[in-house]
Amino acid sequence: MRMKLNVWRQNGRDAKGAFQKYDCPDVSEHMSFLEMLDVLNERIESEGQDPIAFEHDCREGICGSCGFMINGAAHGPQPRTTVCQLHMRSFKDGDELWLEPWRAKAFPVVRDLVVDRTAFDRIVQAGGYISTNTGSAPEANAAPIRKDSADKSFDAAACIGCGACVAMCPNASASLFTAAKLAHLNLLPQGQPERLIRSEKMVVQMDVEGFGHCTNHSDCEAVCPKGISVTNIAMMNLGYVQATLLSSPREGSTDD
Amino acid sequence: MNFLLSFWRSTVGTKVVVAVTGLMLLGFTLFHMIGNLQVFTGAEDMNAYGAFLHKPEVLWAGRCVVATSMILHITGTVRLVRASADARPQGYAKWKAQASTFYSRTMKFSGPIVLIYFVVHLLNLTTGAEPGHIALHPNYLQTDGVPKAFENLTLLLATPPWATFYIVANLALGLHLFHGAYSLAKTLGLSGARQLRLARVLASVLTATIVGGNIAITLACLLRLV
Numbered sequence A: 001m002r003m004k005l006n007v008w009r010q011n012g013r014d015a016k017g018a019f020q021k022y023d024c025p026d027v028s029e030h031m032s033f034l035e036m037l038d039v040l041n042e043r044i045e046s047e048g049q050d051p052i053a054f055e056h057d058c059r060e061g062i063c064g065s066c067g068f069m070i071n072g073a074a075h076g077p078q079p080r081t082t083v084c085q086l087h088m089r090s091f092k093d094g095d096e097l098w099l100e101p102w103r104a105k106a107f108p109v110v111r112d113l114v115v116d117r118t119a120f121d122r123i124v125q126a127g128g129y130i131s132t133n134t135g136s137a138p139e140a141n142a143a144p145i146r147k148d149s150a151d152k153s154f155d156a157a158a159c160i161g162c163g164a165c166v167a168m169c170p171n172a173s174a175s176l177f178t179a180a181k182l183a184h185l186n187l188l189p190q191g192q193p194e195r196l197i198r199s200e201k202m203v204v205q206m207d208v209e210g211f212g213h214c215t216n217h218s219d220c221e222a223v224c225p226k227g228i229s230v231t232n233i234a235m236m237n238l239g240y241v242q243a244t245l246l247s248s249p250r251e252g253s254t255d256d
Numbered sequence B: 001m002n003f004l005l006s007f008w009r010s011t012v013g014t015k016v017v018v019a020v021t022g023l024m025l026l027g028f029t030l031f032h033m034i035g036n037l038q039v040f041t042g043a044e045d046m047n048a049y050g051a052f053l054h055k056p057e058v059l060w061a062g063r064c065v066v067a068t069s070m071i072l073h074i075t076g077t078v079r080l081v082r083a084s085a086d087a088r089p090q091g092y093a094k095w096k097a098q099a100s101t102f103y104s105r106t107m108k109f110s111g112p113i114v115l116i117y118f119v120v121h122l123l124n125l126t127t128g129a130e131p132g133h134i135a136l137h138p139n140y141l142q143t144d145g146v147p148k149a150f151e152n153l154t155l156l157l158a159t160p161p162w163a164t165f166y167i168v169a170n171l172a173l174g175l176h177l178f179h180g181a182y183s184l185a186k187t188l189g190l191s192g193a194r195q196l197r198l199a200r201v202l203a204s205v206l207t208a209t210i211v212g213g214n215i216a217i218t219l220a221c222l223l224r225l226v
């Protein structure tokens, strides 16, 4: 099949970018989207030009490295699918596609389709951990956990940090990611001691990084390759309110 | 005090303030519509109700609550809309909605329309009874600072341009209320599937009731059924 691509090319963080057209005449429908770009890159390189930069690692849909916009949808048209797991059979012969990097102030473009997502790392560093000296691993069933909590926590823990939620959100909000990381720990007994301070710190960090706020559009949930639910965001809001307004003395804060 | 400030400064905190004040304003709109249904029971009922609302205690308590809610609701929203605009300095060449809706994406436009509606509504029916006596009204009637609510309302809405304005304004109000009511439930932390389904039904019912009631009143006056 033949594909017409318009790819965002940008030489560096502060460079001005623009779309460049590429014609891909012999694409196999069995190729993944990234394989199509690999083939295109070989051709570009053989012509002595810089290949299109895009991020990838596992190519199995589990690491969260890959991702860009395809025709205005994060990770492309297939629900619950990362771009590395998207296959060309999802498109029609002759389709024209527009490839753009995630766009958010907190995700500056590094080059072409690659953005810097270390803002996510700093949100996790702000509170996405538990502080305990665990010693050797405890017996697996020693701490009883309600089935529905375990299920919800497990669902939230499936977040791979790809950033599609931010990219798709009309407000460039990182609420879905942050809420997933919060829910994953806040629903488990191990996460209880630091639940409130974690809720407060991660929300604050999300703001510090310059992400927008959530207006409950749910575009994030629709493109999330792991199907993270927006109900986690409601839990995050509640956790933040409990942490800042309702808990006294305010645990872990400096003014008590 | 410190923690209140930092609460307001965080986007989640501001959102919660916008949601709570939105809920109060939703309550006010509902109450206001129900009160106005008395246009159907006649001039006497409605004017007595108007006179009750004009008791200074009731009047000023109501005004304080509504004004405070509106100021917080609007300043909070302006902050949030700005934060969103800052969060994506460069937009997409292509962007396709995946789940968001027309009414969810137009909140920042339906909001100002509702504000204009509110101001014009005051000029139509409230300020005529205040010391300045400014009224956008064909023939504003009042006795001793108490407006003749029934006559003023029916006369205003019997003029086609004003009736049209009120119908259009109410449709914008409907767009705003529907997303607002459902969204505020989530912002205030409702996360259970059953709770959310209930919130959605409630948001639809409330929106339909308020908008439907207001438009019914307008049409009744326009067609001179009351």
Ligand code: SF4
Binding pocket: A158, A159, A160, A161, A162, A163, A164, A165, A166, A176, A177, A180, A220, A223, A224, A225, A226, A227, A228
């Ligand atoms: S919530 Fe979903 S879309 Fe957002 S970073 Fe996690 S996996 Fe990606």
Ligand code: FES
Binding pocket: A055, A056, A057, A058, A059, A060, A061, A062, A063, A064, A065, A066, A067, A082, A083, A084, A085
């Ligand atoms: S490359 Fe790992 S998720 Fe796509």
